[in-house]
Amino acid sequence: MKCIIVDDEPLAREGIKQYIEEVSDLSLIGSFKSAMEAGSFLQSQKVDLMFLDIQMPGITGTEFLKTLQSKPLTIMTTAYTDYAIESFELDVVDYLLKPIRLARFMKAVNKAKELFDLYQRPHEVEEIADDFIYVKADRKFVKIFYQEINYIKGLKDYVSIHAADRKIITAMNVKTILSHLPKKIFYRVNKSYIINIDKIDTVETDFVNIVGEEIPIGHTYKEAFLKDVIKGKLIKR
DSSP states (O other): OEEEEEOSOHHHHHHHHHHHHTOTTOEEEEEESSHHHHHHHHHHSOOSEEEEESOOSSSOHHHHHHHOSSOOEEEEEESOSTTHHHHHHTTOSEEEESSOOHHHHHHHHHHHHHHHHHHTOGGGEEEEETTEEEEEETTEEEEEEGGGEEEEEEETTEEEEEESSOEEEESSOHHHHHTTSOTTTEEEOSSSEEEEGGGEEEEOSSEEEETTEEEEOOHHHHHHHIIIIIGGGOOOO
């Protein structure tokens, strides 16, 4: 994996650099003292993994991550615990507290490598026909018909597929599985949920009700959802 370091502290950059040199799967292609420098680099270079500090002058690591349209896999590195929830809401791979121990660094890198390998193997979700897919779960390929699926919930590095009479957990993110599902049936209503629009019972101000489950509609998704799913089917008096 091609990786970069973004940290305003020279000693922190050097420490992570030394750890990277211990891992044969990692190749350091850039080290930056600010998010602005890293942003310019990311516009012209392909980066697989980014080690990103949070507290930096000018723009914080989390603010920087929000500006990126195409994010590399990201491991946050910080001396503060306060930003953990915000970081994981941005789908980071891991959150490392300084001073970083090698064993903990390796654990985070292994998680990143698993995700990287998964993204390189699109056959993990194989679209076989117009009405079903296979997903890999528990060391086997599981066949799921589209009309079985009520909704899909993202669980950081996994998704949980809630079907009529079973729940299947598979290692991938929401964006990946959505790309393999027909848009006329499935719709993403927030960062963590994809719903089967055929299973909708009711739609309220901030949530969709599907088989007794209240699924929140994200603020940034609401306008498009109402336009694409509701507007064309709404009967007015």
